[in-house]
Amino acid sequence: MTSRSARSRYPLWFLLPGGGLLVLLFVVPTATSFYFSLTRWTLFDSTFIGLENYVTFFQDPQLFGSFVHTLVYAVITSVGKVVAGLALAILLNGRIIARGYLRAVVFFPVLVSAVGVGITFKVLFDPFDGLINRALGVVGVDGPGWLTNPDLALASVAMVDIWKGVGVSTLIFMAGLVAIPRDYYESAHIDGGTDWQLFRFITLPLVGPATMTVVILNVISGLRSFELIWTMTGGGPGFTSDVLASVIYKKYQAGLYGLSTAGNVVMFVVVAAITIPLYRWFRRREVAQ
């Protein structure tokens, strides 16, 4: 009897509006994308062509390149945000002057749109007149063409991505650091532990859950990133900074909807194939500790 009244207190229809939207605009497109990726598609009708789109995807060096660039980009940005985020979090959690100011400053770029950041850094990265190469010129260094050098463009955008996003990682690490009991540090300090030992044997292991969150969050967003790359390089020079998301857009613009959707399916598979094992690995390590 009680269970009946308890059930009606939390009616299932509360799940309907939100769940309905998720089914309509997430499940349906995702499920149908597997079929449409096997077709030549004009939105009005589709012709089944088997695996042709995937063959194109993995044989075309430009398209396959975008697949590799996506992985490289996700790795650079994730590692960068973990290292810089942890360093900044340790700095900001310590006793330091102007802490409030520093916190605000690190978080500022998170609020600016990717398009705004991209345009600004395009100007700052200008090979001749840009502020960065001017500053390097003052100390006698001949700055490279950050966005015009094919070997450098992807890494340059990744650096800007780290700059823009590190504030969120810093916050998560700060929350993780606060949870570590202070006595651990005090007793280790009394036992004569050096700063490095304290970091290596207390901070690093105990900040694990925060690290997992930061890594997984950044891997997911790194694998699907589009706006910064599109604003700063448009995938160029040539196709040297094209990633999956920019290829999906270019193929969509060209009206190759089947191929574009195949790019989407490749992206799902990559995201799932990386995040799920990564999550399991972190969880196992946590249990082991």
Added chain:
Amino acid sequence: MRSHSHIVRGLVALAVSTIVFLVPFAFIVLTASKTSAEASRFEFSWPGDFVLLQNIAEVFKVRDFVIVRAFINSTTLTVSSVVVMVVLAAMMGYVVQRRTGLFTNAARMLVLAALIVPSAVVPTIWVLQALGLYKQMLGMILIEVTGGLPFCVLLCSAFVATIPRELDEAAALDGAGPLRVFFGVILPLLRPVVVTMVVVQSVAVFNDFTGPLYFLPGDENATVQATLFNFQSQTLSQWNLLFADILLITVPPLVLYLFFNRQIVEGMVNGAVKG
């Protein structure tokens, strides 16, 4: 001796972070305040003529006040999608947390999957077209709601877990129906997490460029991010106007941040740690 090294470390941190994080902002403001000729030299310098207000006025006039229309569109999109998102997420988070069973488990799985898997672009256009919502503001609103929902549901269900069940039971014993219990008792208690969701999601929707690029194309429907991207190719020689535009559209998120700074911080951390 220790405090001495603290001060040195602090000053170094202050200097480095100011250069790395603040100089790009200063550059935006300075360039936005220069004349067209001076701005195109890309120098980091104080403007010879300080013409920020004139530049902003100029930005408004570009292409028949397109920026005004864009601000109206972006505001409509942001406000409507965030309101709907928050209410739907709170309802879902509440029931998912309180009930167990086949449907609630399925809902939980659905939310997690949607959080991780990026959406398929062209199939979404296809669905919108079938519903008659492609290139429509309503369609774009629903897309933004769906995009932000998973994160908000997790945030809400984590928060509902901290509200004692006795509270809804007592309200129900007093004869309140489920809607009354939810809107009268639970939703007011969710206030802190609601503030977080509103701020974080408003910034996200307002700054979204990809969504409108795919699902709301067309000059009539331009959002502020779209105008910025278009200005970039159209006003090539007028860097001062481009940067004045960047400045202009960064103001709303910045103001939100200044008002709700603490909530954003807590919300991001909570959401991220739980998600």
